[in-house]
Amino acid sequence: MYKELVISFVVILVVIVVNFVMGKFVDDKLNRVMDLLSEMRIAIQEKDYNKANNKADEIEKHWESSEKFLSCYIEHDELEKVETEFTSLKACLEITEEDSLEYIDRMKFIVEHIEKKDDFVLENIF
Numbered sequence: 001m002y003k004e005l006v007i008s009f010v011v012i013l014v015v016i017v018v019n020f021v022m023g024k025f026v027d028d029k030l031n032r033v034m035d036l037l038s039e040m041r042i043a044i045q046e047k048d049y050n051k052a053n054n055k056a057d058e059i060e061k062h063w064e065s066s067e068k069f070l071s072c073y074i075e076h077d078e079l080e081k082v083e084t085e086f087t088s089l090k091a092c093l094e095i096t097e098e099d100s101l102e103y104i105d106r107m108k109f110i111v112e113h114i115e116k117k118d119d120f121v122l123e124n125i126f
Helices: 002-045 050-073 076-094 100-117
Strands: none
Touching: 002 050, 002 100, 050 076, 076 100
16 A cells, blocks of 8 residues: 555656646747747837848747647647737738737737646646
């Protein structure tokens, strides 16, 4: 009986630690996207669309390199929402509209939602 309890405790502890570590990696990937979106917002407000397009390219490269990892831990529907908003944002940037600020806000909202939804907190467990 004692042996089973120790094994169960170790397995539960390992699951919690792995979940915490992977959650940290996911948060780092999503926070990088949020930072780039904030930098893009500043560039658009300054009407520097070349810089904003460069930030969009950085986001795209970062997203492509992170997508396989993120798809293991985040629902595919959520990832598709981000990609849809990003496509809309890039299209709006190509015609240099200030309306792209709205698309930045929408994309940030979705990324923040993903980050909060997958946090390991008591509220999300129950």
